[in-house]
Amino acid sequence: MRILGLSGSLREGSHNTRLLRGAGTMLPEGAELVIFDQLGAIPPFNEDEESSPPAAVRAFKEAIASADGLLVATPEYNSSIPGVLKNAIDWASRPRAESPLVGKPAAVIGASTGLFGAVWAQAEARKVLGSTGARVVDRELPIGQVVEALGADGLPLDRDAREALQATLDELVELAGGVTAPAPAQTSSAPAGRADAQRAAA
């Protein structure tokens, strides 16, 4: 299973990109996070071009189409989502009949340097994605005071927050069809191999 990761921040040292990468390490076996890092290459939306969009938009739409689900990590800019994220979603949502977002499982997480952990931006992202026809996990992961809240691995240091992140990821994977549990490892009580058969025959 492939989960497409989108960070709403283009900044090199983005906490949200770091959180996104950390979240990728918590996905179950059989699911991988692939980050689409070209949101900055997508030009401003122009409805005149929606049926023959620029190459950067086509690449974005193809990346969504080939993913089983989306994981968005968004900062909060002026109480809402960054324009670059909204712009990319607007492109991907059109034309509606061909939009790869329709029916796509999606989850939203976010971090901010302030106290509230980008809750308004996350609510906004869920609303916008829901309006495109994506199936959005009804959970939020507010990581406030992010400079202190994330470890070097990009994961929340707080246990409750880590559990909340895990619950969000589990629900996203479930919505995307789930992953099959790996086969149990062979143990000594497993069926006899060739050497055992030879011993038994001797």
Ligand code: FNR
């Ligand atoms: C912010 N920031 C911010 N934080 C917040 O909690 N609520 C807000 O409304 C805003 N508004 C805002 C506007 C703009 C233009 C910027 C650049 C920043 C602070 C923001 O949470 C902080 O810079 C994060 O660290 C940005 O995320 P990344 O880039 O670290 O992922």
